[in-house]
Amino acid sequence: NDPVSIIGRKRDGGELSTAQIDAVVAGFTAGTVAPEQMSALAMAILWRGMSRREIADWTAAMIASGTRMDLSGLRRDGRALATVDKHSTGGVGDKITLPLTPLIASFGLAVPQLSGRGLGHTGGTLDKLEAIAGWSPQVSPDRLREQLSRVGAVICAASDDLAPADRKLYALRDVTGTVASIPMIAASIMSKKIAEGTGALVLDVKVGSGAFMTTYERAHELAATMVELGADAGVRTSALLTDMSAPLGRSAGNALEVAEAVEVLAGGGPADVVELTLALAREMLAAVGYEDVDPADHLADGSAMDTWRAMIAAQGGDPDAPLPRAHHSETVSAPESGFLTDLDALAVGQAAWELGAGRSTPGAAVSAGAGVTWHAGLGDRVVAGAPLLTLHADDAARFAAARGRLTDAFAVAAERPALPASRVLGR
Ligand code: URA
Known part of the structure; x- marks a missing residue:
């Protein structure tokens, strides 16, 4: 059950045994399986996949790396x-x-x-x-x-x-x-x-x-x-x-x-x-x-x-305290009149992140007030020149990068788009 054999087995499309999974997860947690070994195994798993039994064993090994809480008896x-x-x-x-x-x-x-x-x-x-x-x-x-x-x-x-x-x-x-x-x-x-x-x-x-x-x-x-x-x-x-x-x-x-x-x-x-x-x-x-x-x-x-x-x-919070607001804001206007047919989630998320709402390294501080608001949802009518998005940031230097993320993020068309009736697509 040494890490190199385990990596090789998964790399070649084999199935890992319960003992192999327990050993590699426990070893990684304890530091005896090196990060580069675990990285190689992760890449092999990504390419080769895992059987249902392997996924269940992998999950159990990760639970066993810490404490399982007991919330019974509340x-x-x-x-x-x-x-x-x-x-x-x-x-x-x-x-x-x-x-x-x-x-x-x-x-x-x-x-x-x-x-x-x-x-x-x-x-x-x-x-x-x-x-x-x-x-x-x-x-x-x-x-x-x-x-x-x-x-x-x-x-x-x-x-x-x-x-x-x-x-x-x-x-x-x-x-x-x-x-x-x-x-x-x-x-x-x-x-x-x-x-x-x-x-x-x-x-x-x-x-x-x-x-x-x-x-x-x-x-x-x-x-x-x-x-x-x-x-x-x-x-x-x-x-x-x-x-x-x-x-x-x-x-x-x-x-x-x-x-x-x-x-x-x-x-x-x-x-x-x-x-x-x-x-x-x-x-x-x-x-x-x-x-x-x-x-x-x-x-x-x-x-x-x-x-x-x-x-x-x-948890110590004041539900009546005013929420922080960013120091600066800028608007992005609708380029033409019509109906909003696209607003791309990834681009909006990246723009919010550029504005300071998210972090690029673990542990970095985030800005409470930063982010993006959109004034129309999919299918809503928009008017040329009227604000479509508002960008909020504590540091005005962040606006340029956020605008860059949003260049292709939305589309306006003359026809109202056919939209699904619900956000719920299935179960
Ligand atoms: N969220 C998680 O907690 N883990 C993942 O691997 C992906 C999303």
């Missing part, structure tokens, strides 16, 4: 609390976790949303919430249980001990061109979600230019792989495939997206964000047997907003 007022979580494979303007977590918790459920930061063109939930004055992503395991029992909703950073092999491997894949492997993405996501201890899980698998999976077929394969991994581990798992060719909502950027999430919690907000929030909410509620309730009621009657405020306050 109670409120003497009643057992079911746990249910959601994971999105990542997109542009995807702020759904923000309204969805308190919305689900407002039904008397516990939502342990262990989230990450953005890297590259996709935003990170923790970066968004840090735009709120005082809010902290650090929650100890004891406090996590306490907050879940009392408030029901927690959005926080995963502890260092949650699937540490994945953290190390993800950083390596990110710089070795080996992210886009369905077995490795599935194992990466599911090892963290299974280790987190949730009883049920709904996956939002994104399809399109702004997503890891640009075709429906690959997104479907990823979704099916993850659903099976969840089921094997005793986590009730389902998946929706949703469109990420155009960005979600009307903004990409940290504070900008928090503001949009708060609009949704107040009963308003962009139609596509509301639609996806409710579609995922129905799936999560069904996963724990709450088929008879309508999540739209809790957006309308303020219950989800009350839980949001309690969740933010429990």
